[in-house]
Amino acid sequence: TNVAEPFEARNSGGGEERRTMADLQQHAKTLETADDVERRREQVLSRYAQFKEAARVRRTKLQDAKRLQQFRRDADEIEAWINEKLQTASDESYKDPTNLQGKLQKHQAFEAEIAAHSNSIVSLNKTGREMIDTGHFASISIQERLDELAKLWELLLARSQEKGQKLVWAQKRVEFIREVEEVQSWVAEKEIVASSEEFGKDLEDVEVLQKKFDDFLKDLTANEVRVNHVNSSAEKLIGEGHPEAELIQTRTEGLNEAWDRLKELAAARQEKLAGSYEVQKFNRDADETKAWISEKDLALSTDDYGRDLASVQALQRKHEGLERDLAALEEKVKTLNSDAATLVAARPVSANDVKAKQAEIADAWTNLKAHAALRKKKLSDSNDLQQFLVDYRDLMAWINGINSLVSSDELAKDVGSAEALLERHQEHRSDIDAHDPSFQAFASFGQQLLSRGHYASPEIQEKLDAVKAESEALEKAWEARKSRLDQCLELQLFNRDAEQAETWIAQRESYLASEDVDETLDGVEALIKKHEDFDKSLVAQEEKIAQLQEFANQLIQSRHYDAPAVAERRAAVLQRWSALKAAINARRSKLGESQSLQQFQREAEEAEAWMTEKLQVACDESYKDPTNLQGKLQKHQAFEAEVSANEERIFGVITMGQGLLDSRQCAGSEAEVQKRIAALEEEWDELLGKSSEKSQKLKEANQQQQFNTGVKDFDYWLGETEALLKSEDYGKDLASVQNLLKKHQLVEADVAAHEERIRDLNSQAKKFVDEGHFDAPSIREKQDAINKRYGQLKELAGARRAKLNDSSVLQQFFRDVDDEESWIKEKKLLTSSDDYGKDLTGVQNLKKKHQRLETELDGHEPRIKAVSETGAKLMSTNHFAGPQIQSRSDDLATQWEELRSLSSVRAGKLDDSLAFQQFSASLDEEESWVHEKQALVSSEDVGDSLAAVQVRSIPNVFFRSVALAWFID
Numbered sequence: 001t002n003v004a005e006p007f008e009a010r011n012s013g014g015g016e017e018r019r020t021m022a023d024l025q026q027h028a029k030t031l032e033t034a035d036d037v038e039r040r041r042e043q044v045l046s047r048y049a050q051f052k053e054a055a056r057v058r059r060t061k062l063q064d065a066k067r068l069q070q071f072r073r074d075a076d077e078i079e080a081w082i083n084e085k086l087q088t089a090s091d092e093s094y095k096d097p098t099n100l101q102g103k104l105q106k107h108q109a110f111e112a113e114i115a116a117h118s119n120s121i122v123s124l125n126k127t128g129r130e131m132i133d134t135g136h137f138a139s140i141s142i143q144e145r146l147d148e149l150a151k152l153w154e155l156l157l158a159r160s161q162e163k164g165q166k167l168v169w170a171q172k173r174v175e176f177i178r179e180v181e182e183v184q185s186w187v188a189e190k191e192i193v194a195s196s197e198e199f200g201k202d203l204e205d206v207e208v209l210q211k212k213f214d215d216f217l218k219d220l221t222a223n224e225v226r227v228n229h230v231n232s233s234a235e236k237l238i239g240e241g242h243p244e245a246e247l248i249q250t251r252t253e254g255l256n257e258a259w260d261r262l263k264e265l266a267a268a269r270q271e272k273l274a275g276s277y278e279v280q281k282f283n284r285d286a287d288e289t290k291a292w293i294s295e296k297d298l299a300l301s302t303d304d305y306g307r308d309l310a311s312v313q314a315l316q317r318k319h320e321g322l323e324r325d326l327a328a329l330e331e332k333v334k335t336l337n338s339d340a341a342t343l344v345a346a347r348p349v350s351a352n353d354v355k356a357k358q359a360e361i362a363d364a365w366t367n368l369k370a371h372a373a374l375r376k377k378k379l380s381d382s383n384d385l386q387q388f389l390v391d392y393r394d395l396m397a398w399i400n401g402i403n404s405l406v407s408s409d410e411l412a413k414d415v416g417s418a419e420a421l422l423e424r425h426q427e428h429r430s431d432i433d434a435h436d437p438s439f440q441a442f443a444s445f446g447q448q449l450l451s452r453g454h455y456a457s458p459e460i461q462e463k464l465d466a467v468k469a470e471s472e473a474l475e476k477a478w479e480a481r482k483s484r485l486d487q488c489l490e491l492q493l494f495n496r497d498a499e500q501a502e503t504w505i506a507q508r509e510s511y512l513a514s515e516d517v518d519e520t521l522d523g524v525e526a527l528i529k530k531h532e533d534f535d536k537s538l539v540a541q542e543e544k545i546a547q548l549q550e551f552a553n554q555l556i557q558s559r560h561y562d563a564p565a566v567a568e569r570r571a572a573v574l575q576r577w578s579a580l581k582a583a584i585n586a587r588r589s590k591l592g593e594s595q596s597l598q599q600f601q602r603e604a605e606e607a608e609a610w611m612t613e614k615l616q617v618a619c620d621e622s623y624k625d626p627t628n629l630q631g632k633l634q635k636h637q638a639f640e641a642e643v644s645a646n647e648e649r650i651f652g653v654i655t656m657g658q659g660l661l662d663s664r665q666c667a668g669s670e671a672e673v674q675k676r677i678a679a680l681e682e683e684w685d686e687l688l689g690k691s692s693e694k695s696q697k698l699k700e701a702n703q704q705q706q707f708n709t710g711v712k713d714f715d716y717w718l719g720e721t722e723a724l725l726k727s728e729d730y731g732k733d734l735a736s737v738q739n740l741l742k743k744h745q746l747v748e749a750d751v752a753a754h755e756e757r758i759r760d761l762n763s764q765a766k767k768f769v770d771e772g773h774f775d776a777p778s779i780r781e782k783q784d785a786i787n788k789r790y791g792q793l794k795e796l797a798g799a800r801r802a803k804l805n806d807s808s809v810l811q812q813f814f815r816d817v818d819d820e821e822s823w824i825k826e827k828k829l830l831t832s833s834d835d836y837g838k839d840l841t842g843v844q845n846l847k848k849k850h851q852r853l854e855t856e857l858d859g860h861e862p863r864i865k866a867v868s869e870t871g872a873k874l875m876s877t878n879h880f881a882g883p884q885i886q887s888r889s890d891d892l893a894t895q896w897e898e899l900r901s902l903s904s905v906r907a908g909k910l911d912d913s914l915a916f917q918q919f920s921a922s923l924d925e926e927e928s929w930v931h932e933k934q935a936l937v938s939s940e941d942v943g944d945s946l947a948a949v950q951v952r953s954i955p956n957v958f959f960r961s962v963a964l965a966w967f968i969d
Helices: 004-010 015-031 034-090 100-133 139-194 203-239 245-300 309-346 348-406 415-434 436-451 457-512 521-557 563-619 629-645 647-663 670-725 734-753 755-770 776-831 840-876 882-937 946-968
Strands: none
Touching: 034 100, 034 139, 100 139, 139 203, 139 245, 203 245, 245 309, 245 348, 309 348, 348 415, 348 436, 348 457, 415 436, 415 457, 436 457, 457 521, 457 563, 521 563, 563 629, 563 647, 563 670, 629 647, 629 670, 647 670, 670 734, 670 755, 670 776, 734 755, 734 776, 755 776, 776 840, 776 882, 840 882
16 A cells, blocks of 8 residues: 555645635735735745655655565565575584484475575565666665675575585495494404414314304305495595595505405414314324224234134134225325325424324334234135035035935836936936036145145045045946836836827727717817817827837837736737727718808808997997097097908808808708898998998088087187176276276277187088088077177177266266365365455465465366366266266365355455555554644744744645645545
8 A cells, every 4th residue: 555645645636725725815815915925826836736746756765665675574584594594504513423314304304495495586586676677766775685695595505505415425424434343343353263373182173163264264255245345435435525535545444454464364274274184184094093903903813713614714704804904994004194295294393293103003004914914824724624624524424315315226106206216316416426526626625735734634635535435436326226217217108108098099089989060160160170189189199109119119129127018018009099090080071061051150140240230330329429529530430441341351251151052062051041141231231321321420510519619619708708898897987997998999809800700600500501411400509699699799899888988988077076176175275264464565465365366266267167067968968977977066066166255255354454454554654744744833933023924824724724634534
């Protein structure tokens, strides 16, 4: 509000003021001449005009002064804020290493606050520029003020950035120092371990220390990463120009020196432990070897060389085992000598101890080998004597036993017993021959012992002579028993052969006496086969009869002790043999006549049974069962191949029957044979027809199965797709609806892609029907059903697309409503504020903000109308979510009206607040003006003359007129 307006209004010439001036002029006429009055009037009017111009100029200056004061106030506030933040940005909190992370986070919030306050700087700069551009009387001061604030702002930004960088560096320095100290502490701990002078008192101690040191080395390797990380961190900090780069470099070098020192100590300890391990291992191996030598030497010191062969051999085996142990021990000694030489060269400190151990082992080993050689020789001599005595006792015991066997008088009563006796006697020969090397070895062994001058030579010679004598007596006894047993066996062999021949002839005589001829082919063939076998056996038996006759002649000529009985039995066998051969020829002719007819009957029956069986297979309707049709087709192809393969057999039977008719060998069964031939031909033709028919139907069934598989696959696809299209899920929000639309596009593309498949199925079905397929009605029914479902599927796809589109529009509408309601809610917070300004400037700023808000509301109203119109349009199309749409539209309209109402109410209250603040400002200014003018009207100077009184009365009248105008206002 312009505080000069009431004053200007008072001086702009009101009615009461003009009346006062008129009265003054009239009064002037009574006091002076007309010229004086005119002159005075012009003076007053001129001064009044100057006064009005001065009031206007003052009004303009007051407005500029107001803007200047507002600018200065804002500049002072910003300056105070910058100075406050400069103090924060200039503190050196980064020097305190505690809670640097918290300080960094606090500084980030501080920088965010500075960035947020940059808008105030921009706004103030814009205001100052506008004042300068309009030629404000304080433009220079404003420019200087802007420059000062710009410098302060740049200083604040620089200080903030500098502090942020120093905080980051401080944090990195603290982290680096902490990590260096941790690694150095760990290195110091490990230096104690690496510097240890403990190397173990024995091998076990050394192994424990080595295991611990291996763990130490693993730990060393694992922690090398930490040292490398410290070095890389240091290089990175120095490369970034860290202000404490020298400290970082110094700490890094100190750590690296400690690390190198630790690795050197570790390497030295590793080498010393290895040397200690080698020495302790040599000592342990040497002690073990020495103890082993002592143990073996003790075992060789016994005087027990055995009391019999078993004990001697046991001692020898034990000694052999000992010698094998000595061989292994020798390798151990050689290894120890090699290790000792290596240790002496590599470990001079332990050379004397190692050499002493080596000498002890060498002396013990030499003594052990000498004892072993001596005991081996003694055990060998003892073994030879015991072995000779064992061989003697064994041979004498065997001679006594076999001599009692070969001197027996027992003779056999049959061939088996004779052969058994002879075989047993021959076994005795084999046993005697088998023991001949033993006798030779015994004699040779005895001679060797004698030639070596064995201490038991007389006893050895005696044993050799006794064995030789007993051996010669045994040989003579065996030869005498052998001759007697051979004659006994020959007699029993003749008796056995003669008895066998008589038995065989008796069996054949019984067979030939039978007149039975079987009426079945199997029976006839069996008889013929039996007769053929009989003929074969006859040939074989004839040779045996001849051999029997020749054997009898040999026995008689060799003057066998039972020759008369042999001659008598030979004559009886030859007589029965001649009678048997005559009966055989008569039986053979009778069997040949029956074989041909029975052969034909059997083969015809087999052929009829086979064709009957195959007709059952050819006549079955397995093609109606769709399971495993391919296998059935392959099986039928094999069946047809089998039928084709048996064609020659069937016609062979027919030809055989015709041959019997032609040769009149049917034995009175010509009519039966003719009937069988006709039946075979008729049944064969039927089998071929049924087989061909079944083959065709199987092929049709296989094609139908392929069609059914296609229909089944298509039906399965229809089921899956129908399930997708019948889904009641149309999305819960815009994103889900859009995803469902994309999926539906894929489904529609899949439906379109199956159009070609349905055409192929229709083509196959039409072909089956046209070719007269046996299951044509079922195929046509499936065709119609699949076409109907496919058509329904396309309708479902169209219906779902429409619903998804409706759902998309609905969700878009809901999202737009949500956006508008959120926007309205945000604006309601502004229009519901109870802040109406605490002074004139505050009210004016709120008034401007509210005007911008109302402008924004006016600009946003078309958007609200557009959303409402969308809802109305959806309602007009009978949308499935009509009630929901109506409810949301009504809610949106209600909230919009509420926002408008709140805005209007706030505008009125802001106007009232503005009027009140303007009145308060005017009242303050008028009070000031009254106090200023009160001094003039309260003066005691009333003039000394009439002219002076008149002159002083003019301004007094003027002041009164102005005061009157003020009260009237």
